[in-house]
Amino acid sequence: MTEIEEKQPRSIEELITILEALIFVTDEPISAKDLANVLEEDSEFVQSAIEELAQEYQERKSGLMLREIAGGWQIATKTELHDEVRKFLKTRPSAKLSLAALETLAVIAYKQPVTVPEILEIRGVQSASAIKTLLDKKLIVNKGRKETVGKPMQYGTSKDFLIQFGLKDLTELPSIEDFEDLTSGL
């Protein structure tokens, strides 16, 4: 490693320029903390620079947005451009999860770490194939075994879950109690 001779502190404009480049080249969402470590900058400074950059994207009517997802930052196309982007990429929306798989995923997301019998208790139906689908799609992961009779496997959601459902983190999920009055009070 070379000794750095008295480094000039970066201005926020310089930092924003560098951050844009770094966020552009990363494959997965990258956190402000990781960026701060790489650049040897204060992470709050980096955080505010990213937010300013995100603001810039919004203001200049960019086709891109800088957004927070799965605990990191990512540059992505704007939602409203999906038709054109999809046409260009020649892709179609990927297959949706079945109702059973979605329900199982909802239970796991809210109750994690949760075991198969606990999922059965809530859904009232065996969820083995739904769990397999979710594992195959890497939306859920094993979270070790529960210290009860039979030591059942526990499941929780993965980082891919956050990415595929556009969540910053699990706290961004609305509270499960908020779903109570939607339809039961007919």
Next chain:
Amino acid sequence: MESQPEQLVFDFFKEQPQIIAERNDEELKLKIGEFAGPLDLLLYLIRQEQANIFEIPIAKITDEYLRVIRLMEKLDISVAGDFLVMAATLIEIKSKMLLPREIVEENDEDADDPLKELVNRLVEYEKFKNAAQMLWEKSTVEQSIFPRGKIETDENNSEINVGVFDLLNVFQKILSRRKEEIQMEIEREEMSLSEMLSNIKLRLKQSKTFNVTEFFNHTRSKKELVLAFMAILEIVRTEAVKLLQENIFGEIILTKG
């Protein structure tokens, strides 16, 4: 009970939750199987009756539930055991409600009310059903957002460390190519392993790198090829050398240090 044939009318499935409506199933058969579970079906029937979840008209709902189960059986849909368990629960609740109060209270020690328990489960289940719908909406939005496409550097770097199996692979490829060439059997003076070893060592000394693939290709017989392979393995084991491959399926290079 009248033995009137069940009507195969599916109009009530028009009011399927949005999640189901999105999916374009061609067959009615599939549609009826779309209930995510017995609680889902039960909720659906309660809603059909425009009933409140806390005041379930249990007799009517039980009949409806059993009707759908029978319909499913008639349509050759394998009715999962969990649906039958729920049917039994409903019948139990229904029959208990027919009994005079006193008897129920005598038999039930700590007011283990199965109806109340069922209502609680339905309330709890419905929350997750709604949460599932929320997830569905979120993933739909998310599918219209695209991050940048993968670029080459996201994958491995160009210099890949080669393992013995990669070497074996190259060896087998050349060996199979050799098989195809029909050659005249001519007695030839064969090298020994130690000769081969010192040969490679010498070449390594002259130039720091050494193209293994090319070397294999230049051997004159199968026996010599095997010897060359063994010699390379030996050198990798004993000397300070590295095997490198510049790209996947590319040529394998032996380098010093």
